[in-house]
Amino acid sequence: MSRADEYLWDKSGAPDPEIAALERVLGVLAEPPEAPARAAPAPKAEARPSTGGRQVAYVAVAATLAAVLATLAYVSRRPSPTRAEAEPAPLAPVQPEPPPTSAAGRALPDESTGARDGGAITRRSPPSTPPSGSVKDPFAHAPPPAPAATGAPKDPFGRPGAPSAAPPRAPAKEPKHR
Amino acid sequence: MTSPDGAALPPEEESTEPPDPELMALVKAARRGDRGSFAALHARHVRLVRGILMARGGTRDLDDRVQSVFASALEHVAELRDPAAFGGWLAQIARREATTRAGHATEELAVDEIAVVDRPRAEAEQLLARIRSLPMAYAEPLILRLVFGMTGPEVARELALSPAYVRVNLHRGMTKLRELLDLDGRDGRKGGT
Numbered sequence: 001m002s003r004a005d006e007y008l009w010d011k012s013g014a015p016d017p018e019i020a021a022l023e024r025v026l027g028v029l030a031e032p033p034e035a036p037a038r039a040a041p042a043p044k045a046e047a048r049p050s051t052g053g054r055q056v057a058y059v060a061v062a063a064t065l066a067a068v069l070a071t072l073a074y075v076s077r078r079p080s081p082t083r084a085e086a087e088p089a090p091l092a093p094v095q096p097e098p099p100p101t102s103a104a105g106r107a108l109p110d111e112s113t114g115a116r117d118g119g120a121i122t123r124r125s126p127p128s129t130p131p132s133g134s135v136k137d138p139f140a141h142a143p144p145p146a147p148a149a150t151g152a153p154k155d156p157f158g159r160p161g162a163p164s165a166a167p168p169r170a171p172a173k174e175p176k177h178r
Numbered sequence: 179m180t181s182p183d184g185a186a187l188p189p190e191e192e193s194t195e196p197p198d199p200e201l202m203a204l205v206k207a208a209r210r211g212d213r214g215s216f217a218a219l220h221a222r223h224v225r226l227v228r229g230i231l232m233a234r235g236g237t238r239d240l241d242d243r244v245q246s247v248f249a250s251a252l253e254h255v256a257e258l259r260d261p262a263a264f265g266g267w268l269a270q271i272a273r274r275e276a277t278t279r280a281g282h283a284t285e286e287l288a289v290d291e292i293a294v295v296d297r298p299r300a301e302a303e304q305l306l307a308r309i310r311s312l313p314m315a316y317a318e319p320l321i322l323r324l325v326f327g328m329t330g331p332e333v334a335r336e337l338a339l340s341p342a343y344v345r346v347n348l349h350r351g352m353t354k355l356r357e358l359l360d361l362d363g364r365d366g367r368k369g370g371t
Contacts, residue, residue, distance in 0.1 A: 008323065008352055009330040009345055019324070019352070026325045028302045029237060030225075 197262035205261035227272045229322040234276035247272045266338040316351025
């Protein structure tokens, strides 16, 4: 048996130059040109998602459900827009008016009420000047603070000089001169 | 039995090698459905399968064909009765796969196309084409030996063939290849002058 035969058979002995050259040239075909050889076919049992993958799936499903529920809640609570609201009517021109203040300089609650008449907000006109002789309190038209108010008007703010909020004394009986 | 060129060959199916106990254990476990054992069998025999497919179908879609052979083996390994015959059984699956693919094979990638991309690979493809032009009984062991580096005894053991049969085919195949390459060289020199 020649040296080349031995090397060809079991690679023993000195390499035969011709066979070694063929091995070098052909060796590039042993590996795939672009990607490494694939592994054995993946068993079907291993194709199931891992525990971590399952947890991620659960979180994703929960997040989706939460988003859907939040959207539904928002849509159900939101009042359905009327036609008038959908198309807002222009506001009536209103002159800027300084907020009413009490004599002590405190701001009073705004009496103006926005009436929704067809979408247009109107402002109640200021009260007319009270007739002479009555109390010249610009806040006399304020809503009564107590339901049992009878008789003289009471100042809900307890201003000095104004009638107190305490129950009014019974008027002194005048002697009958008759 | 005679060789493709008419010379007498030693008997093909007389492997004097005793069965490899590790191989036997792996095949038995794979038959019971042990995926790890099948993966080990894949690692042991992937060169053999690649060599057989390359000898019969070239390098085109080789990875896909190898994958197909092992998928088929995984599907049918439980039906294999003799664990010692696993290599020969796998080789038969690979040969059947090559025959099936050859029926509806797409055209081979031209060597000139490869040369544009990868010159060493193009040279290897040219040499492979010369080996594939030999009778398959020579081409298979030559490719397993020269491309995948398997020794003659390894080829004989994995294919469950007698070493004498493999050895004769290997040396006769090498002689034929030398003749072809000498012929190519002379033609090349003539063409160049």
